[in-house]
Structure formats: C-alpha cells, structure tokens
Amino acid sequence: MPDAVVIGAGPNGLVAANILTDAGWSVEVLEAQDEPGGAVRSDRAVDPAFVTDVFSSFYPLAAASPVLRDLRLEDEGLRWSHAPHVLAHPLPDGRSALLSRDLRETRVNLDTFATGDGAAWQEWHALWERINADLLRCLFTPFPPVIGGLRTLAELRPAASLEFARMMMLPARRLGEEQFGGEGGRLLLAGNALHADLAPETSGSGVFGWLLCMLGQSVGFPVPVGGSGMLTKALTGRLERRGGVIRCGEPVSEIVVRSGRAVAVRTAAGEEIPARRAVLAAVPAPLLYRRMLRPEDLPPAVLRQLRHFQWDFSTFKVDWALDGPVPWTAPDARQAGTLHLADSVDELTRFAAQLATRRIPDRPFALFGQMTTADPSRSPAGTEAAWAYTHVPQIVSGDAGGDGLTGAWNDHEQNAMADRVEAQVERYAPGFRALIRRRRILAPPTLENRDASLQGGAINAGTTAIHQQLVFRPIPGTGRPETPVRGLFLASASAHPGGAVHGGPGANAARAALHRPPVNALLTRLQRSLAGG
Template structure:
C-alpha cells in the first residue's frame, strides 16, 4: 500500500481461475509480490465443487476428469501434492456406448483395452496396441510442446529428432486429420474409431473437422497412459491447493473485486481499476485470466489497440454453449450393459455417423433431438463423493452457441438428456434423489469467463489455434500493450485444466522484466506486433 492509499504489487492478476492462480504462483516463486483480483466471491473459476443435489453428494460444478492436468508439466512442477492434492481413478477410464448397446472400454491396462477393441473387429486389439506404441515413442516431447509458448523450439527439436523427416511429415498429416478419417485409417471396427471420435467432441470439433483426429488420439492415449483421474474430495481440491500454495508464498487474493479497466499510460499497463473506482497499481505486469474479447474490448478498449486487432476480434469464434446436469442417485446406475458400470466417464450413445449428425445440428443452430452425452460416474471414480452404495452422477452436452437461451428450451433439452440415460440405464429416473441443472446462463452467471456457457475459451478449430489464437498473431501471451499478458484459455494452447496459458503468461512477464533483456524483449515483441497488425 502506498501513501496515496492505492494498493500496489509487482503483478496484478485479473481472475482467480486455475490459470490465474498458476500464473500468480509462478510469479511468487520468482520473488514477486503478487495480488489476484477475483470478480466473484470464491476462487477456482471452472474448477470447483459443492453439494448442490442432496446432502452428502458432492458435485464438480464445471470440469471434472483431468487427464491433461495430471499429465501437465506445469501442474506437476507446482507439487500440489504437498498442499493436499491427491488423485484417484475409476476401475475403467472410459466406456463408449454404441446405439446397439455394445461398449468400447478403455482401461489403463493396454491389454484390457485391446481386448475390448478386438471384439469389434479382428486385429483391432493389436492395432490399438500399435497406436499406443506410436504415442509412447513421442509422448514426452509432444506433451511438453503442447504446454510451452509457441513456437516450442526445444521440445519441437526433440520431437523432430525422434521422428526424423519421414516421421515428422506423417505426424504433421495426423495433426490435421479429421477423426473420422483417422479411425478409418487405423482401425477396422467401429468401437475404437467411435471412442476416439467421441473424445474429440470434448472440444467443439466434429468428426469431420480438420484437427479433430489429433484431439481424439491425444485424449484417448492419455487415458491409456495415465488415465483420466479425479482429485480425491472433488475438483475444488485443485483450487484449494493452488490457493494454499500461493498464500504460503506470500501472494494475496481479493474477492468480489471485478476489474472494469486496465490502466494504461504511454502504451504500458500500469495497473487496473475495479468497479466502484478503486485503483490497483502494478509495478511490473498485469496478467488477465479472462476471455480475449473481454480483455481487449472491455478492459483495454479499442483506442489502445491496433485497428487490425480490433477487426480480427470480430471473427473470434466461441465454442458451443453447454448444459450440465448433476444427479444424486440412491443406487448405482442400472446400465443395460454391465461393462459400463466401472467407467468413470461414459460416452452415450452413438457411432461416428451419429456424432457427425449431432455436430451438424449444432453447426446449423439446431438443438439435437438425440444429443451426444458425456457422463461422469463420480462415486465410481472417488468413493468420497456420495454415501456408500449410491452415485453422484453428472452429464453435459453442447448446444449451439448463444448468449440467450430460453428456460423452456433448456428444460426440454434436459428431458432429452434424461431420456437417453433412461434408454441405456432403465430405472435411472427412479433412483434420482436430487437434481441440479446448470444451463448456459447459469454457468456464465457463476463464472463470467464461461460466456454463453462456452467452456473452452474459444473454438478449438485449427483456424483459432497456435499462432492464430485468439486472433492471428504471435501465439504468445504478450499483447500490443506492454506489460499486459493474456493468461486465459483464450490464449495458446487453449482450453482444459492444465495451467499452460497461465504459466506461459507468467514466463513472458518474467522475461520482459529481466534487467538485461527486458528492454530488448519489449522492443522485439513490439516490432512483431507492429508487423502483424499494421
């Protein structure tokens, strides 16, 4: 606090979502005085838990299973286990249920996964193992490259060294393959192909979109390699560990402090203003864990930005809206196919063609009559989530992106979701003790970063990834305003709970501030931005 009554810090972080907390922790590790300003009354953003269905039933309010978080070198480097974070796994990672009731089951034991894929076509078991061998050969540099600033020079060179030229070209082709084509080329049966294609629909990509194949392959192979674990005691434990670590390092968090302006002088971020007129000064950097349109258009303003950047933001595309439902069940899910019972995550209930029809409805702005559901059996994955013999269940599905949804449309879609569940688990409705529905408006009201219920910070389509994310530029967290950094899922590498956007923003701020290179860094980034946006 200065003599003027203005609170100061080396860095002001806008937003206490997991990316903002990761950035704050890394800056605190470097000895910076860090202040986090959170608009709501609680930290965590989309990484939170609460009892919302019935007493004794714990629900993850937004995100839930964390293969990316578990594999992330960013979160692993923070050693959150020393702050109370522990992981647990369901007996099976994932079950994809086809329309005829058969299920392709992914287990952390590769041979068990292969056995399931083999039931759909002779030889698909070995093909699954071969695909997993391909993954293991490059997984370490590939995962590291995903979570580092673009371009990933060191990990990219290691990846190239492992693959050689021919292998690198084939990987480049795989990076842009649609998941439908990926499945056709690798497998003969529909089980493994549908499982991977449905993994791609954790984003907003259809089976026929370029790049969807690599997303499906990545999530499926992470499931094979490390599983899709959950924190013991709920997603909130990730947030609690990040907050505890930050406080232990001397960081501060102020709640109910909604930033409405980044303060800029001579093209440099000097601090922020919150609603009500309070001013918070940043001696070294401002980092924003908010969506890109909110940062640039609302908090900065077009007057401080290159006109080309403002124009490009007109083409920024959100991912789909989301409706999520949590249920407290008096017993386990009565699945018709018992193979589904042990899976933490269940995909219901379509083949690749059905996934394409579902995605086409969304692209046309229509509500799918037979929605593709992602289902989480949380007590199956973590026995602490509900009383013994019961189940804490959730499901979500995507809707076309809209800022305004009628309550009756959301309610009708929830009825469709429950009909799908009842079809594959007859008696499900009779087990429901309590229910909690979160439509797009509900999600955004509780977490302002989930604009229109979009959970990915912007589409995962190839035209808005890498150096094109959030708009054509550098693919880095630096902005045209000196000492201001984008630290949200709108920045490369995008959505998911892995902490990379926050870590990349923190690293950029540290690089800018280094005594010997700070001026050079700022001039180089400024020149690059002028070249891109002039």
C-alpha cells in the same frame, strides 16, 4: 504496490500467480466471483450428502501437465483418484468400447469389434510412448515450440514425421477409418474429439481425439479426491503460503494504460490498484480487449480481427444425486468414470451437423460422469454422484427436437432440455430416471453467471478448431501471451495452448512477464506488426 496484478482466480490465474511468487514477485489476484477456482469448483448444493463438481471434473491434462507437476500440489494435500475403467462408450446392444489404463484390457476390448484393432491401438500407444514428453513440451510452452518441436522431429525421423504431420491434419472419422476395422476404436477417437467442439469431419479433430485417448491410456482421467475444489484449494493454499493475496468479489472493469503500458487495474468499485511490473489477464480475449481496454490502447487491427473470433459451442449440464448405481446394460460402463452416449460415429456426425446449423440437437451426444465410481468420497455408499453435459449452439435458429426450444433457456426450456438428456441416458440405462433423488440444471446463462469467462456457456474460451489455434490463437499473431500493450499478458485459455485444466496459458504468461527486455520488446513490436499496428 504489488509487482503484478492477476485478473481471475481460475486455474490459469492461480498458476500464473504461483509462478510469479516463486520468482520473488509480490502478487495480488482479483476474482469477480465470491470464491476462487473459476471452472474448477465443487459444492454440496444438489444434495448435502453429495459432493458435486459444478463445472469440470476429469483432468487427464492436469495429470500430464509439467506445469502442475512442478508446483508439487501433492504437498498441499491434493490427491488423485481413478475409476476402475477410464472411459466407456456403451452401445444399445449391450456392448461398449472401453478405454482402460491397462493396455491389455483396451486391446482385448477393441478386438471384439474387429480382429487386429487391439494391435492397431498398441501401435498408437507405442508412438505416444516415443514422443509424448516432447509433444507435451510443445503444448506447454509458448508458440513456436522450438525445442519440443525439434526433439519430436528428431525422434520420428523424416518419413515418420511426414506421416505424423498428415495425421495431425486428419478428421477423426478419416483417422479412425484408416486405423481401425471396427467401430470401437473409431468411437473412442471421435467421442474424445467432441470433448471440444470438433466434429468428426473437422480437420485436426483426429489428433485431438488421439491425444485424449493416449492420455487416458497412460495417465487415465483422474479426479481430485473430495471434489474438483480440492485442486483449487491446493493452488490457493500454495499461493497464500508464499505471500500471494487473493481478493474475491472484486470484478475488474478496466486496465489502466499510460504511455502504452499497463500500469494498474480499476475495479468495479472504483479502486485503482497499481502494478509495478505487469498485469496478467486470465480472462477470454474478447473480454480483455473489448471491455477492459479502451480502443485507443490497441492497434486498430486487433479490434478488427476480434470480429472473427469464434467461441466454442455452449454447454448444457445436468447434475444428479442418484439413489443407486446407474443400471447400464453394458457391463463395462458400470465401472467407467467417463461415458460417451451416442449410437455410432454417424450419430456423432448428425449431432455435430445440428450444432453447425444452429439447431438444438434432438438426440444430444452426452458426456456422462460417474463421480462416486471415480472417487468413493463423493457420496454415501450405494449411491452415485453423476452429471452429464452436452453442447448446444451459441445462437439458436431452431430445435431439431419437438419441444420448440429457442435458446431462451427459461425454466420451461431448461427442464425440457434436461428431460431430453435424461431420455438419452435412459436408452442405455433403463431405470435411470427412477434413481434420481435430486437434479440441478446448469444452462448456458447459468454457467456464465457463475463464471464470466464461460461466455454463453463456452468452456474453452474459443473454438478448438485449427483456424484458431497455434499462431492464430486468439487472433493471427505470434501465438504467445504478450499483447500489444506493454506489461499486459493474456493468461487465459484464449491463448495457446487453449482450453482444459492444465495451467499452460497461465504459466506461459507468467514466464513472459518474468523475461526482461529486449526479448519482450521485440515480441511486442512483432505482434504489433502482425496486427497491423
């Protein structure tokens, strides 16, 4: 009988399992797919000579994460690589907004859009340098982040604290307009906010964009040498060396609850696996509460509140094997690992408005990855392993383009949408299509089939909007990994601090499981009270 059963061998499940084994617990990890990794996997399916990241690729939060740093994954062979430039936002006129790990390069670029914008960026960077350690501590500890929050306030002092609190509430458009006179800094800010599902006019989108911008400035957007699967390989290798067990192809259908406590899990094959101390579920909250637990195991209010749970937008991704470098008209774009493709902040708002009205965008804002530029081991010299993804509605009511797409995502619709994404790339890189050797399309249903946690193609296990963050994530409650079921902990990105690859939710769940009563008992009673149970 293992001390803990972890459901899901994605990055959060693997981080949780590693922390528990470090504490001396015996751990068994059950993964529904035939291989571990969740949304951190790579393959050679597009072209045998190319390593392609199936899902996620660039990992600024992983590079900054104290959780992953404490695991010392470099001892397991993990190595990071960087493109010459972190991020470029090319424009049709050949200019581009540039984010570089070299602060001077970023400053000089932004001053080409408006004199003084480089100094405004450096002002932000100085703020980041003052508070980043304590701010990251807030992100990577359970809510409420008392120690990190108090240290951040102490560093800023009262007046600056109020200014920062206001900044955290601002939409990206407004924050960019207040900070920059030109379009460059505003594009970097708003484009980074749209890595999640935050429109430029959404409250709180400004600080999310600022966080990614400052991470890019300080640690870059690194990639694992050899493919994203190398990050998973490091996590699994570390776990297995410490005695942890990973069983793939073992979907969990039910969590067994007796006398209000999670005591085992039952697989789809009918096997019951007992857990002596805890069950940690690295799956989205709706899957945990609606599919793996019986209604009688939960306070009625939990299921009622779950009706208001909001998924983030669906994702549509295209992978390419290219016969040569992408012919960007903007020179800086040729050396960037990540690119944002949209003409302006207004264009980003137009894109977000189409999503909000459940229409498939006609000119999709695309995040574009140049993986060989970031890591030369990804494809033969002179070629490029590349991808782009964009967001589409979870529920489609219409097509803003002229193809009559319905969201059925059959072969016709997949190819039409992929062509639309390629047309967007072609606007900034004429001749791009002529370089395509092979492509692979990953529509929302494909993403979900390859990882059940990506429901409808949602990559963040729930919206990043402020109404479903902190104490409201995944539902109004304590904002912690404890659930109303004793011994059961939510270890997925549906829990604080949310999406991206950093291991925070898994680490928080593991630490909560390691704590002894009465702390857990008190938190469980509090959560039951807040849930109305």
